[in-house]
Amino acid sequence: MRTLLIFLLTLAITTVVQGQSFEQKIALKACEYLDSIDSYKILQDSIQPSIIAAMAEVTKEGTPEERKKINTVEGIRGTLKTAYEILPGYCYTVRRLMIEDKESKFYKRSDNQRANLHFDEGNKFMENGEYKNAIKEFKKAVKNDPQYVFALDHLAISHRRMENFKKAIEYYKKSLEVFPEGNVALLNIAVSYSLVGDDKNSIQSYEQLKFLYPDNPEGYFGLAKMLFITEEYENALDNLFTAHRMYIESQSDYAKDSEKLLSLMFAKLKKLNKTELLNRKANEHNITIE
Numbered sequence: 536m537r538t539l540l541i542f543l544l545t546l547a548i549t550t551v552v553q554g555q556s557f558e559q560k561i562a563l564k565a566c567e568y569l570d571s572i573d574s575y576k577i578l579q580d581s582i583q584p585s586i587i588a589a590m591a592e593v594t595k596e597g598t599p600e601e602r603k604k605i606n607t608v609e610g611i612r613g614t615l616k617t618a619y620e621i622l623p624g625y626c627y628t629v630r631r632l633m634i635e636d637k638e639s640k641f642y643k644r645s646d647n648q649r650a651n652l653h654f655d656e657g658n659k660f661m662e663n664g665e666y667k668n669a670i671k672e673f674k675k676a677v678k679n680d681p682q683y684v685f686a687l688d689h690l691a692i693s694h695r696r697m698e699n700f701k702k703a704i705e706y707y708k709k710s711l712e713v714f715p716e717g718n719v720a721l722l723n724i725a726v727s728y729s730l731v732g733d734d735k736n737s738i739q740s741y742e743q744l745k746f747l748y749p750d751n752p753e754g755y756f757g758l759a760k761m762l763f764i765t766e767e768y769e770n771a772l773d774n775l776f777t778a779h780r781m782y783i784e785s786q787s788d789y790a791k792d793s794e795k796l797l798s799l800m801f802a803k804l805k806k807l808n809k810t811e812l813l814n815r816k817a818n819e820h821n822i823t824i825e
Contacts, residue, residue, distance in 0.1 A: 557593070557601040558617040559625065564589035565618065566626035575636040578629065586618050627749065634716050634747060641684045641714040650679035654686050657693075666693045684714050691723065700730045716747050725757055729764075737761050745774075752781035756793060763800055768812060771800065776820035797824075 555563070568585040572578050590611075594602055605611045623630045645651050657672030670693050676686035691706035707724035710717055725740035738761045745754030756778035762771035775796060782790035801824075804813050817824050 557597065557604055558614055558621060560593045560597075561586065561589045561614070561618040562622045562625040564593050565622060566628065569626060570628050572628060572632070575632045578632045582619070582622070582629070586615060586622070590614065590618065630747065637714060637716060641682070641717065644685070645676070645680040645683045647680040647683075650676045650683050650686065653679065654683070654689070657686070657689060661689065661693055661696075664696075666697050669693045682713050684710055684717060684720075687713065688717070688719050688723075691720070691727075695723065695727060700727045703727045704731070718744065718748055718751065721747070722753055722757070725761075729757075729761060734761055734765055738765070750781075752778040752785075752787070752789070755781070756789070756796075759793075760796060763796070763803075768800070768804060768809065769816065772813060772816040773820075775800065776816060776822055780820065780822065 565582075565585045565588075568588065569578065569581060572581060590605070594605065603610075605614055623633060645654070653672045653676035657669045657676060660666070660669035660672060670690060673686045673690040673693065676683055677690065680686070687706055687710035691703045691710065694700075694706060695703035704724055704727045707720045707727065710720040711724070714720070721740055721744045725737050725744065728734075728737035728740060738758065741754055741758040741761060744751065745758060748754060755774040759771045759775035759778060762768075762774065775793060779790060779793035779797065781787075782793055801810070801813060804810050813824070
């Protein structure tokens with residue numbers, strides 16, 4: 536079970552499927568058992584018994600077709616396996632603890648000291664705006680440690696500051712190959728996609744960020760901007776109001792940015808005679824528009 540949890544999360548990044556199959560009901564019930572856990576180690580020890588207990592409870596209230604699924608050893612194994620695989624997609628606690636564990640493994644300095652030396656040199660160049668020299672050093676760092684997420688992210692940042700957005704995307708992708716849940720790469724690749732006019736991939740990246748980090752307003756705000764551009768106004772407003780409330784509650788200066796975007800959306804919706812939509816969404820989110 537410990538090995539399974541290491542790679543499970545990469546399977547859960549896609550949007551959670553609507554509707555409830557037998558396995559989905561089990562995953563949701565297991566999440567209730569796991570919701571109060573605050574340690575990855577305890578989570579590792581608790582997932583298997585929680586899934587088994589959840590399957591037993593769901594089976595009691597299940598349909599004849601669902602009970603038939605676990606009439607055989609193969610059926611039981613298949614049901615348990617599917618429930619394990621989809622659990623992070625249905626359970627924020629599991630998702631959060633798994634991400635925190637992976638962050639401790641990938642958001643750190645390299646074990647290779649030569650890689651660290653080149654990384655530090657690259658940072659000096661980057662701070663001075665010498666991005667070409669910074670890129671050379673970060674590449675050397677990655678050559679010494681191909682799994683060095685910090686170096687890959689800084690390679691991408693250097694290219695982005697040079698407005699070489701396609702190259703930045705290339706290195707953010709490499710970073711996400713190592714750490715698919717990396718919030719730095721997810722946020723910045725979403726921005727980079729928008730700068731090259733790739734709205735579809737930008738939206739997808741913001742959606743992943745929002746799914747994996749629901750307490751981070753940047754996913755909601757970035758998604759709101761892209762949905763406004765693609766004229767998906769209702770969804771854009773939902774995400775914008777969510778981001779704005781989070782900015783306000785955290786007393787963030789970024790609330791000014793969400794207010795500015797709201798003004799732009801108001802002007803656009805007024806032009807389209809759709810101000811009723813804005814007022815309705817504001818009421819749904821308990822926000823007063825002046």
